[in-house]
Amino acid sequence: xxxxxxxxxxxxxxxxxxxxxxxxxxxxxxxxxxxxxxxxxxxxxxxxxxxxxxxxxxxxxxxxxxxxxxxxxxxxxxxxxxxxxxxxxxxxxxxxxxxxxxxxxxxxxxxxxxxxxxxxxxxxxxxxxxxxxxxxxxxxxxxxxxxxxxxxxxxxxxxxxxxxxxxxxxxxxxxxxxxxxxxxxxxxxxxxxxxxxxxxxxxxxxxxxxxxxxxxxxxxxxxxxxxxxxxxxxxxxxxxxxxxxxxxxxxxxxxxxxxxxxxxxxxxxxxxxxxxxxxx
Numbered sequence: 001x002x003x004x005x006x007x008x009x010x011x012x013x014x015x016x017x018x019x020x021x022x023x024x025x026x027x028x029x030x031x032x033x034x035x036x037x038x039x040x041x042x043x044x045x046x047x048x049x050x051x052x053x054x055x056x057x058x059x060x061x062x063x064x065x066x067x068x069x070x071x072x073x074x075x076x077x078x079x080x081x082x083x084x085x086x087x088x089x090x091x092x093x094x095x096x097x098x099x100x101x102x103x104x105x106x107x108x109x110x111x112x113x114x115x116x117x118x119x120x121x122x123x124x125x126x127x128x129x130x131x132x133x134x135x136x137x138x139x140x141x142x143x144x145x146x147x148x149x150x151x152x153x154x155x156x157x158x159x160x161x162x163x164x165x166x167x168x169x170x171x172x173x174x175x176x177x178x179x180x181x182x183x184x185x186x187x188x189x190x191x192x193x194x195x196x197x198x199x200x201x202x203x204x205x206x207x208x209x210x211x212x213x214x215x216x217x218x219x220x221x222x223x224x225x226x227x228x229x230x231x232x233x234x235x236x237x238x239x240x241x242x243x244x245x246x247x248x249x250x251x252x253x254x255x256x257x258x259x260x261x262x263x264x265x266x267x268x269x270x271x272x273x274x275x276x277x278x279x280x
Contacts, residue, residue, distance in 0.1 A: 037254055044247035051242050062244040072245060074226060075233040082144055082229065083212035086151040090208040093152070094159025095201055099189065101160075102167040113160075120157040127153065128221040135222055142227045150218045155208035162207060166200025167193075206260045213253065 044062055046055030066072050101113055131150050140146030178188035216231040223232050237243045
């Protein structure tokens with residue numbers, strides 16, 4: 001018995017040692033991604049007139065300047081309104097598209113799915129250029145409707161991926177049974193299917209909000225003036241005066257992204273628990 005335990009211990013030790021390079025690589029990658037964020041956060045508490053690191057003295061002056069600035073408040077309002085409407089629109093359209101693709105047996109389903117994934121594959125600057133020239137003809141540049149359309153286009157693939165994953169673990173016979181008992185297709189989806197894939201839909205909505213809030217390239221092309229988003233305002237400020245308020249906005253957006261990530265992980269965990277209970 002003792003020899004068997006020693007043998008198992010040696011095997012586990014050998015396995016951990018053989019994978020140590022992989023753990024080291026993951027840690028290095030995480031540090032590479034996190035260090036810029038860890039630098040920006042202290043910079044937001046600096047009392048200097050320009051971005052500087054490390055801060056000589058700690059102060060909330062940059063946060064007070066952010067609250068007092070009409071331009072930054074206006075950009076925050078534009079970004080939040082755009083992200084909220086984009087979330088609603090992308091979630092509804094993406095869920096409907098995922099449902100249609102999941103239930104369709106036509107040959108061209110894969111082609112349609114590929115086309116819907118195109119905004120994630122095509123370089124964003126090409127999409128931004130196309131939207132700029134199209135919106136110029138319809139007067140949608142520098143407007144919230146134009147931003148919503150552009151951000152919804154970019155957020156749709158994320159919704160389709162998340163909702164499609166939820167539909168793959170769902171037994172469609174339950175919805176079919178509801179239809180046989182007299183429910184319409186829409187009523188069966190709302191009452192039977194949607195509650196069982198709700199965690200996937202919530203995760204998709206959070207991804208849509210994050211994509212819209214963080215989007216920079218499309219916003220640079222189709223927003224400006226009073227309709228500028230936070231990312232556009234940050235780019236303009238970096239180019240002109242390197243205002244420390246940029247670090248404040250970056251810190252707030254980082255914290256908001258962390259909160260949304262935590263909610264997404266909780267939703268996915270609850271979805272797995274729900275699937276396990278259903279299977280049991």
